[in-house]
Amino acid sequence: MNILIAYTSTEGQTRKIARYAADYLNGQGHSVELVGAKDAHDAELARFDAVLLAGSVHGGKYQKPLIALAKSKAAALAQVRSAFLSVSLTAAGTDADEWAGLTACVDRFAKKTGWTPPTVMHVAGAFRFSEYDFFKSWAMRWIASQKNEQVDPHEDKEFTDWATLKKTLDTWLLGA
Ligand SMILES: Cc1cc2nc3c(=O)[nH]c(=O)nc-3n(C[C@H](O)[C@H](O)[C@H](O)COP(=O)(O)O)c2cc1C
Known part of the structure; x- marks a missing residue:
């Protein structure tokens, strides 16, 4: 499959996760393009079989360049297999209130961008x-x-x- 992974990362953990995902999927025989969200605006999503957007939570929000990308590509994302990979420290734990807050972050992201990711991957980040x-x-x-x-x-x-x-x-x- 032809896969696009576009990401934002503030301290580097999501970059590491996105690279790991790209290397893993490459090793599985897929062709993977890995780009920072800011550089993904001219990507023609119809060229890909699957698109993964990845970003991390800071103060309950995802990075602006990822929001901008998802917003500008919302219609195209709906036409392709897509997923949102959300990196946070909440995902490292089991606190029900924190998880409810994290779900609310994803809901706000979907509302802001107009893209409701059919698959959400919650991945624990790092200090x-x-x-x-x-x-x-x-x-x-x-x-x-x-x-x-x-x-x-x-x-x-x-x-x-x-x-x-x-x-x-x-x-x-x-x-x-
Ligand atoms: C200033 C700051 C605010 C954060 N806010 C949240 C938060 O609201 N919820 C959460 O679950 N994790 C929060 N985190 C944890 C980050 O999501 C986590 O460290 C993640 O690995 C960062 O990914 P990045 O290195 O790709 O930016 C915060 C981290 C920092 C430094």
Whole structure:
């Protein structure tokens, strides 16, 4: 299959996940084009058998370039096998209220863009202290403490479950 993966990433984890997905799908015999969302506007979606848009949650929102892309391509996305890969720290846990908040983020994204993704993949992200400034680091240490999560501000901490991601991608493409 011919697959497009377009992503946004603030601290780099979604970029890493998108690259991993591209490498995995390539290894499965698919032809994959991996692009940053800002560079995907001229992509002709009809050329692809499947399109994956990926972004991460910051303060309950996804990155603006991803919203802009989904909005401008909403009609074309509806014509192709598509999925939304949402990266967050909420996805690393099981708190029902946090999950309800995450679902609301996706709903807002769908409303803003006019694209209701038929498949939503929730993928756990990472604490990336190496990318944070002083204030972000402070805020993320506070969030970690609220979650009873032990973090060392000198070390990044990744929650992404790579094996599950592969299975999720397989399930998405199954039956194509
Ligand atoms: C400033 C900031 C705000 C965040 N807000 C949320 C949030 O509202 N909900 C959530 O589940 N995760 C939140 N996260 C966690 C990110 O989604 C997570 O770190 C993810 O791996 C970031 O992906 P990226 O490196 O591709 O930007 C936040 C992270 C930062 C640094």
